[in-house]
Amino acid sequence: MLGVVVGVVVVVLLWCLKFLLFGQDELSEKSILEIKKDELDAASKQWKSRVEKSDAEKFSVAGRMEKNREESNLPINIPAMEKNKKTPQAKRFKGKEGNDSSSTPVSPDKIRYVELTRSYSVPDPDHDSSGSDTSLRASGRKVSVSRPDDETFKDFYKSIESKLTTEQVEVSAGDFDLITRQSLLVLKKNVQVQRRRGASKNPVKALASRADISNEYTEILTGVAERERKRLNIEKLAKSSKLAPAALAGLVSKEDFKQVALKKSTYTTTMVPYKDLMLLHVKGRQHVQTRLVEPVAASINEGDNYILVTPTTLFNYVGKYSNVIEQSRASDIINHIQQSGDLGCKEVEVVSLNSDNSSLMNKATRMFWKNLGCEEREIFTSGGNPEEDGIYEANILATNMIYKLEGNELVSLDEYWGTIPKVEMLEPTKVFVFDFGSEMYVWSGKNASVDKKKLAVKLAKEMWELGYDYTDCSICPLNVASILGNRPSTNISKTGGSRPDWALFAKITQHRETILFKEKFLDWPDFSRIIKVKGDQNGKTVDPSYNIKPCDVAEMLKESRSKPDLAVENLHLGRGDSYFDEETKRLFEFETLEISVWRILENHPEQLSRESIGHFYNSDSYIIKWKYRTTVKGRELSGKPSKHVQAGRDRCVYYCWQGSNASINEKGSAALLTVELDHEKAPQVRVVQGSEPAAFLKLFKGSMVVHDGKREESDGRGKARLFLTRAEVEDEVCLIEVPCEMKQLRSRSSFVLVDCESEQVTVWHGSKSSRQKKKVAKLAAKKIIDKRATEFCWSEEGDVALVEVDEGEESEEFLDVVGENREDYVSLLDSDLEYDYTMRLFHLSSVSGTFEATEIVCPHKSEYSSPYPFLQTELYSASQPALFLIDNHHDLWLWQGWWPEREEEAELGDQTGSGAVRWQAERKAAMQTAVNYWQKNHSGDESVPAFLVWAGLEPLEFKNLFPYWIERHDVTELNVKDGRQADAKLSVENELALLLRTTYPLAELLQKPLPEGVDPTHLEIYLSPEDFQTLLSMTKEEFQKLPIWKQTAMKKEKGLF
DSSP states (O other): OHHHHHHHHHHHHHHHHHHHHHHHHHHHHHHHHHHHHHHHHHHHTTHHHHSOOOOGGGGSHHHHHHHTTOOOSOOOSSOOOOSSOOOOOOEEEOOSSSOOEEOSSSOGGGOOOOOOOOOTTSOOTTSOGGGSOTTOEEEEEEEEOOOTTSHHHHHHSOOHHHHHHHOOOOOOGGGGGGOOOOOOOOOOOOOOOOOOOOOOOOHHHHHHHOSSOOSEEEEEEOOHHHHHHHHHHHHHHHHTOSSOHHHHHHHHOOOOGGGOOOOOHHHHHTTOSOOSSEEEEEEOSSSOEEEEEOSSGGGOOTTSEEEEEOSSEEEEEEOTTOOHHHHHHHHHHHHHHHHHOGGGOSSOEEEEEEHHHHTTOOHHHHHHHHHTTOSSOOOOOOOOOTTHHHHHHHHHHTTOEEEEEETTEEEEOGGGTTSOOOGGGOOTTOEEEEEOSSEEEEEEOTTSOHHHHHHHHHHHHHHHHTOEEOTTSSSOTTTGGGGOSSOOOOOOOOEESSOOTTSEEEEEETTOOOHHHHTTSSSOOOGGGOOOOOOOOTTOOOOOOOOOOOOOHHHHTSOOOOOOOOEETTEEOTTSSEEEETTTTEEEEEEEEEEEEEEEETTEEEEOOGGGTTEEETTSEEEEEEEEEEEEEEEOTTSSEEEEEEEEEEEEEEEEEEOTTOOHHHHHHHHHHHHHHOTTOOOEEEEETTOOOHHHHGGGTTOEEEESSOTTTOOOTTSEEEEEEEOSSGGGOEEEEEOSSGGGOOTTSEEEEEETTTTEEEEEEOTTOOHHHHHHHHHHHHHHHHHOOGGGTOOSSSOOEEEEEETTOOOHHHHHHHOSOGGGSOOOTTOOSOOOSOOEEEEEEOTTSSOEEEEEOOTTOOSSOOSOOOOTHHHHTSOSSOEEEEEOSSOEEEEEOOOOOOOSHHHHHHHHSHHHHHHHHHHHHHHHHHHHHHHHHOTTOSSOOEEEEETTOOOHHHHTTSSOOOOOHHHHHHHHHTTOOTTOOEEHHHHHHHHTOOOOOHHHHHSSSOOTTOOTTOGGGGSOHHHHHHHHSSOHHHHHTSOHHHHHHHHHHHTOO
């Protein structure tokens, strides 16, 4: 034992000795490691001193306030939100007559009452009628119910008391002697113990004592039997009457209009969700709040955003120290109001203001402050502490009070009491009341009953009239705006006996909410910000074949009876002189007051003299100002014209006339200069040469002349000029200059040849020119002679002769000027056909999805027949390739366009792929339409005189269907390159038979180009069964069962792709 103790002592001594000898070195070594570590830590932090500090704080609200030398660490007048937020006391509201009770001890959602419905014979007055059938009606008739203890019952069963009172028994002393005695039975008898049992109740008395049984009820009639009786009577009458059953029902029915209760319109208009003047306060950071505040200047501070809503203007006041989130939210709200017309703002102007431009005090700024109750700008209240936004947001949300209608009372909704509401709570069958202090909304779902809605409005209105009490909250939402910003700390009242006049009490329904209501919710969806993902197109299969059906020729044969009309400023001008309104039976007459014309010279207008008005050049552009006055006339009840005439105000219209050869720059300059000349803000109408409306032509009273070239380059001296006559009405005649050649003549029209050198005007009449056409051509020629306009370069002296000549009887002088080869045009001298008709033009297209025919109508058509109502530009200006069907009365023409040259590969595919297939399908449908059209219109003809022509390759007979023709050599080259022949006049029936061909030899399908009408993507369908079996070693049925990829691979291998 002693040895063990000695050993322990020796070990302790050795440890002590070791510490004394080596401990100091270990300590020194440890301190060196710590020093190195500290040096490394310091070196790792030296980069911070070399990198500039982030400037993000400079752009924050606090940074902007420091930059402007304003204190950012300001006191906040509203208390910070505590851990247990202060919210209003939840309660049940039963109305002014009922006693409100707190809903805090027991949640109303945990109590479930089973409501027992009464029978319809005894309706419960307190029962919600939302689920009842609205077709039931109370007749007002009271039906009595017999009681078991009625008069008959009492008469049969007399009471005991009445019997005792009616009977009298006389007893004398001798009667007692007759009483005898008998001994009792002296026998032992077992007596059973009588247990006490309750007496059974008399059911008749029990029924009579019940107080809940009525002795009468109100009879409810459904009217089913009455309606069935009426229906049977109507059916009997319908069998012997020509009137419809609905008409008979109206004649038989008897309505009592005294029983109809009309709705009061004044009740709903007082609860619209907006006011004429509202100041919206936009403030917050995480969930920005938009609240209605008092529209006074004291409500504004520089730290927030404000929106002032008026019926005509939206003012966006951007506070100098408002954060970016507030500014963005305010901008979104204004855009929504402006686009949707919300808050009663149909057409409003948006004005943005801030403290910088408010110092300018322009008209908009003065109007802003005037609406807030001050004539001039007050001293700005600077922004408050940057942390004020978050504190305000938390406190204002705690004041939210939301009620739900349950039974006959409003019950607080605990889940959303004192918090921000969510959209999921708005159920279609529920009715809620939202109390936001300055705003109270009665929201009703689209499926909620009418009785619930009325009751909720009644209770909410009573609650609104009781005032407000926010003593349990940190702030009051009705006056919190007056303490925000850099203001001295003041105590504000949190209670009030009534709400202010600027506060809003409104009724809104589902899907009709305003932006002010939507902004109170956390997750109200904004569909304008949703970026929709394009649907998956992989599952769709595209059928490359097109099954285009011909047009409905019955609709095409119906001619349009509409008259030319030009509508400007919601006023119909008709032909420019008068317009009769069939609906109002009023006649509008137009009187021309003044006509001014400007010619466009590069970038400035040049006004024409009065003598030059009506003379245009097809290489120039013009601006025409027409000032006119409207007179309205009506008719008396007798049908005679009324003596009372109503003269309207003076109006004007600006026409921008563009010549067919005018440059693009001049056309653009004409449009811009029209805006500059339009000081009256009058309507502007663009007019293209050849498409002038009748109202435009009537301005010049038959003196309009369109010359060739430009005004400054024109020189009419020493040469004859040929003019075509257009229009058939005397005041609408227009002369158009054409090349002085024989090929420009047309047998169905009249031309005017002006020879200034010989001082002669010749009127040439075609052999088939109508009487009206000859008349207007002669009148136009006389006006040229009478006015002697400078554009014709007449000599100052000498008389101008007027000569009329008919086709085939021309003088040598006339033939020397225009030529002698009559084969240059299609002369109708030897034709025996009648030509008193107007040609019709149809544009055939499937752009809308179905193959339709759209008729092109002449803009100045009249009751007279027009020989050449359309121009060549109608065909060539359409989107190509185009299809036009021309009904020339004696024959039909199907005009086919051309494939424009494309440079992009995607557009080149249209000519060889699906675009070519669709084009062939449209051609086939157009040809079938032409055949059907002729057969429907000429049922007795077996042959169809319908012809097919290609653009640029038209024969002379087709060209002479138009008043003049300009060759398009670029189009000719494109169609010749595709294998078309010039001057080809193909039969529509023959070409249609080729397109309807269904089988081709294999050799034709393997060569290029393919036959007309063959679908290049489905060449296998044109093979005969034998060729199909030989080429693909299977039948068509077996081929169709293969997958698409395998079918494509086999067609590529055999060259059918």
